[in-house]
Amino acid sequence: MKAIILIIGSEFTKGLKQDKNSLFIAKKLFQKGIDIEAIITTSDDIYNIQTFLKIALDKADIVFTSGGLGATSDDLTREAISEAIGVPLIFNEDWLKKLKEDYKKAGLDFTEERKKMAKLPYNAKPIENPIGKALGFIKVLDDVQKAIVALPGVPSEMKAMLKIAFDYLGLKEDKGFVYLFRTYGKSEIKIDELTKDIDKKIINASPKGVDLFIYDNAKEFLENKVAVLRERLGNLIYAEDEIEMEEVVGKLLKEKGYTISTAESSTGGMIATRIVNVPGSSAYFKGSVVSYANEVKENILKVNKEDLEKLGAVSEPVGRQMAEGVKKLLNTDFALSDTGIAGPTGGTKEKPVGLHYIGMATPSETIVEKVIFSGERNDIRLRVSQHALNMLRLYLLKQN
């Protein structure tokens, strides 16, 4: 089955807002084994919607639309579909009654514009909206054996109603055709080389590492590839799903009953923020000292004044003393630290932009790694936070 996703909204074609609905719908369809020919985004213009709907119906078996089902004058998807397929719009009496009651309760007029949210193309199957007011629908075009699934643009409504649509269409099971390995420690090119015998893959690099998507049309083939890659990539893999490094590290800390703190300079609290992103992190995270100014490194973390003056804040001993200082101050089992130059200015020949010392104090030793990252300021800082968390992950795994 071939599908096209039609996203409707002038905010997207004018470049004012990032459409994220198409990504969500595409992923769900792909996981159900449906080929997506295209994602077409067009404006709130009845002529454009009709034009691209006709193109979509010509090129695909099923068209999912999102957007333009609301109560403003810009919401024209219902009318455009009705005109494009030559079928009148009629009221769904049940939904009309529900809307009438809802608006009465809220003390609002039940205007013509609000009424239109209960309209459907003749003989369409309604998809009730469990969150909002716009009714969605599935319209089957019997003569050409095609279908249109019309969903709202509000992400929470779209997501809930897509699920209902899948039920109506008999697409209940995820077929599990996609697998994700999230890796840290090797470049995109290295991961590509390491997987050169693997077809049907997509490699995605970001400051958080390299994501490797594996897909296939048959589950057995996919499972074989997953087993091979799990073995081959080993500890480079930090997650096998859309899981963040801080969740992985948090789980390890919790399992082992360890506590942690951070002493941050370049990252400015980003490592701590990420640790706290995880619900329940109070079980292992005590706190952090962000020592952006040298006086804070010296006065609070007790970094040696002479080292700061002679070697500079961006040096191995300072990274080491920051980690050890916060570990002692906050009385934790582990501590992570960083000191470096995130740029864009402040670099020198000896200490270029991107240079960082990343420290990890453990119950028995302190390890400091020197890294030089490239990229923009905040990408570099994100890389540093990822590297620090990964150091801890590898250390905790080795303890097993």
Added chain:
Amino acid sequence: MKAIILIIGSEFTKGLKQDKNSLFIAKKLFQKGIDIEAIITTSDDIYNIQTFLKIALDKADIVFTSGGLGATSDDLTREAISEAIGVPLIFNEDWLKKLKEDYKKAGLDFTEERKKMAKLPYNAKPIENPIGKALGFIKVLDDVQKAIVALPGVPSEMKAMLKIAFDYLGLKEDKGFVYLFRTYGKSEIKIDELTKDIDKKIINASPKGVDLFIYDNAKEFLENKVAVLRERLGNLIYAEDEIEMEEVVGKLLKEKGYTISTAESSTGGMIATRIVNVPGSSAYFKGSVVSYANEVKENILKVNKEDLEKLGAVSEPVGRQMAEGVKKLLNTDFALSDTGIAGPTGGTKEKPVGLHYIGMATPSETIVEKVIFSGERNDIRLRVSQHALNMLRLYLLKQN
């Protein structure tokens, strides 16, 4: 002039990656007064690329493609364009020579696949790639008075080459048809009400506040609307461009020569991280104490033990003492603090999920605001950080 953007990449149609290039290109085109009929995203399939390129050429005067110009077997845009318009591909000798030298220097073979990055449709104007290796091009179809602009998919390369393409096409000036007000302090519905007499607007709510885009086809109309709204929205506006709250606050602190620190609990360092996002923040930011555990609030920030025990960490006095504690400890002019329940668990009837006390210690007083935010854990935390920074912004503005 009507444009269509054609994004090529199976990672997008399979829902594995968010396409952001179309947003960038659409915004640039819209700002130059070019109407975008549609954004079409299709897979790395030569038949699909041709199909949707032909549709795009039928519906628009100019088609911008992004993606599929690289050296792998999946990169088929060049071939698809050549076949769709019936023109052969030929080598650009200058670029071929440059690539040959580049690969020789890097000690890599100059394979057929790499060579193809120097190919262009016959009589196309090359767009040199200032960052990467894939040559872009503009191909004018004289008989139908249309044009294709082919750009790579790597964002940094696409952006640099789009600029060159605009120069070649004589589209040098931004016509300033769009204006952005970023507001904090009122809901989306309130901003809609406050601007109900303003047409051609797009309202966009996020945890950082409400963005209001105003657009028009004539600059004078737009300027009038901007003047009216600037007056009407007043201090709700924190920026008039794509500027973050931390940049606005940083600029105010720098101008006035003040220093700042933060004491964070629920946000876990997010306020500090955001302050450090701004290059040059060392001029005013000294550091932060993330006191996630109560013992850190008590031992480091000197929050009263009795208050912590009797009133709990999420209370007005604790928020107050955190701000005052870190201001004294790090010796700064101002300090921001927060303590609250980000959820999803930990709420009670008296202290529900979302409840926060946000503190600001100034040179003369300490102000604590009680807020209750709804949403997911990390949205709530982002709201708290935005609210804290906005408190400081309003205070510093009042000082003028």
